Amino acid sequence: MVDILNTILYGATGVRHWWTLPLIVALIHLSLERERLLSKHLYDSYVGNSAQPPAAGKCGEAERRARTLDGSCNNLDQPSMGMLGYRFSRNSAPEWVEDGSRLLVPNPRDATNKLMVRDTFKPAETLNLMSVAWVHFQVHDWMSHKRGVGTGEFIHVPLPEDDPWRPQQTEMLIPRGINDSQSGDDPKQHVSFANEQTHWWDQSQIYGTSPEINDKIRTHVDGKLKLDDDGLLFTDVDGMEVTGMKQNWWLGLALLHNLFTKEHNSICDYLKEHHPDMDDQELYDKARLINTAVNAKVHTVEWTPAILSDEIGYIALQSNWFGLENTFPDQKLLVDTLRATGILSHPSAYGIVGNPAKFYGVPFSLTEEFTAVYRFHPFLPDGITVVDSDTGHPINGEEIPLIDITFRKATSIMHNYKYKDLLATFGTQFSGAMVLNNYPKAMLDFTMPYDNPPTRIDLSTVDMIRDRERGVPRINNIRRSLGLPAFKSWEDLNPDPEVIAQMKSVYASVEDVDCLVGMAAEMPRPPGWAFGDTTFTVFVVMASRRLMTDRFLTDDFTPEYYTQEGIDWVRNATFKDILLRHSPELKDLLSTVSNPFAPWTFK
């Protein structure tokens, strides 16, 4: 049914790019596409393999009522689903998974030098640096593949003859990823990797996944988290903030970890006011549920529409949360009719949140393709200039290079500048665009400070190696594996003759183009979109799926679990209000802002 309708609406019309269809037709197409992808493009990494999911503890009353630290018991029928250590699944069927024989083909460092390295900064003029911080903050909630630092096992990437790192070195050593594969695994599936975070959207980056870290961040009074006398997160012995997850730490993460720790405490105050009988644990558990749902909502109805900045993106994302019914209240009859005839799915018509969970027959975990399409390192700028939030004037004049806002230097900046000025800086400065030759130079030559031994890496080469190591298909096979038409020629991927010439100097064929390079190269895109249709297709299936499968965002998004006040808090929450709650000094600057992930301007 879905296929037939989609063919009539899209294929048979001969329209090459679905987003050029009339709005309502494009929206119906999207709804049908999502059903098609969810029904056919979810592949569990445990099926056919000898490995078992990690063991979950017992799901008692406490685990039923609140999010657990290790993510177990979100699904009460299969308690280990999506928990810490659970394997990433895939959107591509096993036959599309790369087998590792092309790990160094073509040389990823050559691809970086020619196609990725930033020549001049290309801004994404519809996105600010806050949007970059935001997405990284969320990525740290969802995923972290284990790096094999200290195992002594490296992937040796030969440096091209004219490489800037020569003559000091002739190869780049990249610690191998640690895979979870076992001898009885199906060889067709190549390799499987486990997640060091929980797969659920549960703010584990703030709350931690172990009792030790969780204990360290909590006051154990009134449900609250620890903040110092300046209202900031405490500094740990490693020189960075005490918080749930702090890999690849930089100022953007520091700003948002502080913000949502403050927000947690505000939610605790509000709950205590309405429920003075709640003890520390209950306040903490409910505040975590609410804080998490707020993040999922802001991401869905504010961040994503900023990234997909047009009418289709806006309506599609509003209806993911609220349903088309509430997005177009005056079109209720049309929505009901389209639903009754099966043209619109239930989630498209009535929204995902608060409606029954849906699994499409496959246990939930995030996918390797989903990780691959979130490699948004070109969003990072070369540096920041801190501005005064009242005047917009630079403070201390000079730009602080990107490298000097990473790791413990980020924490120093948090203490050396005013929080409101740092927020204003991130609000007013542009993000980089996800296009070719826009990877920040600082990320192309840096040493991971906490690795032992320290490794000098170029993150773009590492990004490509990781995708290849994890069996992520090249861009054209991702398209085929998702049932999208392949790029038949270079021109199909990007019509610019100069870009084609440059790509041809690296890749023998359009079939070889890496996912990362393909994502940056893909043109045309819908106007206002930060990326192309291939990336978007992976988002369509996975962004919906992680909402649809989470008990606390579907079946149990109820007053019983959240309290009525909690449901109201989530319903009313906007990112602007959160910023203003914790930095009311930004009132003037934010007064003209409608989406806080688009650049703010001083009057």
Ligand code: HEM
């Ligand atoms: C200064 C800021 C950042 C630094 C220092 C940084 C550094 C890193 C490093 C070292 C890795 C792991 C490489 C490996 O596999 O060996 C990584 C992975 C990754 N980064 Fe970043 N990154 C930054 C910002 C961002 C941003 C803004 C995004 C946007 C979404 C992002 C998305 C990712 C993703 C999706 C991965 C793969 C995660 C996984 O393998 O599970 N990063 N980054």
